[in-house]
Every structure is written in C-alpha cells, then in structure tokens.
Amino acid sequence: MPGKCCFNNIWLHKEIYKSWLEKTEDKGKAKCVVCRKTFDISHMGEMALTSHAKGAKHHAAVAAREASAITSFFRTTPQTATVTPPAVCSSSTVLYQTDKPMLPFLCEDMNKLIKGLMGRFVVDKHLHEATSTLKLLAVPFQDNRLHKDASQIDIGFTADTTLKQLRSSKQVSERQAIKVRLDCKRLLIALEKLLKKAPLQHTLVRSMQCLDPRRMAKSKEQCVKQMTRMLHILVECKHIDDAVCDDTLREFRDVCDMARCHTAFREFDPNTELTAFSTRQWGVSHLFAECGI
Ligand SMILES: [Zn+2]
Numbered sequence: 332m333p334g335k336c337c338f339n340n341i342w343l344h345k346e347i348y349k350s351w352l353e354k355t356e357d358k359g360k361a362k363c364v365v366c367r368k369t370f371d372i373s374h375m376g377e378m379a380l381t382s383h384a385k386g387a388k389h390h391a392a393v394a395a396r397e398a399s400a401i402t403s404f405f406r407t408t409p410q411t412a413t414v415t416p417p418a419v420c421s422s423s424t425v426l427y428q429t430d431k432p433m434l435p436f437l438c439e440d441m442n443k444l445i446k447g448l449m450g451r452f453v454v455d456k457h458l459h460e461a462t463s464t465l466k467l468l469a470v471p472f473q474d475n476r477l478h479k480d481a482s483q484i485d486i487g488f489t490a491d492t493t494l495k496q497l498r499s500s501k502q503v504s505e506r507q508a509i510k511v512r513l514d515c516k517r518l519l520i521a522l523e524k525l526l527k528k529a530p531l532q533h534t535l536v537r538s539m540q541c542l543d544p545r546r547m548a549k550s551k552e553q554c555v556k557q558m559t560r561m562l563h564i565l566v567e568c569k570h571i572d573d574a575v576c577d578d579t580l581r582e583f584r585d586v587c588d589m590a591r592c593h594t595a596f597r598e599f600d601p602n603t604e605l606t607a608f609s610t611r612q613w614g615v616s617h618l619f620a621e622c623g624i
Contacts, residue, residue, distance in 0.1 A: 334373030
C-alpha cells in the first residue's frame, strides 16, 4: 500500500538537513546529495530523514566529504553551486604524477603549498619568519594569536565573490558570512594533521633539495651540507657504502662549482627529466647511480 507522506519544502531549510537534502521529482522520495542516495519518505515522512541522518553510511560519507574539502570548501545552499578555492594544489599534483625523479623538488613545492594554504588565515609576518622548511613545520598554526582578523581570512576568489553577492542580496547575514570564513579557517587548521604525515617531516626529503640544479647553482655551501646529511642517512640505512661518500662529495662540490657558471642549471625546469639532465651536464657516476635516484 503506498504511503501518504509527501516531501515538505520546509525541510530544505532546516539546519539538520539542509547540507545534504535535495528534492526529487517523486514527492514520496528524498535525496541525500552526500550519499547520492534517493530514499522513500512516503511512509515515515520526516522520520525517514532523521533516520537517514543517523545512519553509519551517511556519517561516513559526510566525513569523506569533509576530508575532501580542500577542493570543495563549502556548500552555501543545496541549490547553489559548490564554492571552490583556487586550485592551489593542482599544478603540483599534476607535476608529481610521473615516474621521473621528482623528490629533489618536493620539499620546496610543499613548502610553497603550505605557505599558500596557511597564509589564508595566518598573518604574513609569521610565515615570513619561517625561513626554512623545518621552521615552517614548527609554526603553531592553531594558535589564535597568529591568525588574521576573521574578515581578512582568504576563502579564495570564487568563494569570496559568491559570499559577497549573497551578502549584498541579503541572503546571508554578516554573522553568517563571518561564520563561513571561520569555518574555512577551521578546515585549514585541520589540515595541519596532514602535515604531521607529510614527506617534509623526513630529513632525507628535505636534504634531497640539494639535487635541484637551481639550488646547486645558487648555494653550494647549503647544498653540500644537505648532501652530507643525505649520505649519512643512506649509509645508516645501508643503502650505500661509506667508502664511496668522499668521492661522491668531491664530485658533488665540482658539480656545484660548474653549476654556478651554467645558465642551464640556474634556469632548470623541473618538468625536464632530472636524470637525463644530469647525465648530459656532468655524466652521472657515483651520485645518482649509488643513490638510486
Ligand atoms: Zn546521506
């Protein structure tokens, strides 16, 4: 026997449903946009909604959506498009989808990415003071004293435009607009957890920057320090024999000296194959062969 309950438009505005509920053509059904599931409400009416919201699958889907929020910041109303921040990560992620040796560039790129994301809510001064990756990782991003004023939080160009439009058409109040900015901040702070697992935490990844030809050309001293640190780690984990380290360091110093005078090093493009570049420039021997790079 068909039920009697119909979809009630009021539900779309209720705080507990509005982030996921959508109307369907069928009045006896409702749709959850997070689970992408349509379910019957004709028998239970609103109870069907509360029951769906309590479900384990719904909770998991909501959690997954929050996790992917880096590319999908927030949904203003179920009818409007999802507002997204500029794709700060896309260029890096595309660059790293390759079999080419990219680790030497990872540290600097991640450093830029973190500064870009955290700079959305952290006062510039504190990020400028983090002159090395290690210092950047030590910045207490959760500390309110480091944060920008709520109205200054950068939620991205598109999101900001949409929010301003909603404000001027009085669809959202100033308080709601501020809440959106604060929600974005909370989300960005949550990303700090990811930082704890980031490859940047490894000395080896940070040291490998010394193999970036642009750095070799710019700062021999720093690069030799990093190369030495890298060799220590590789010897420690028995990846290389310590007998080759002196030769490798000598060779590396020579290459750095050469790099300083060559525009090819200074203007190296990470999209170029690093191993091919190295072979062409100085005929790789110990270094790349031993390190398996
Ligand atoms: Zn759901």
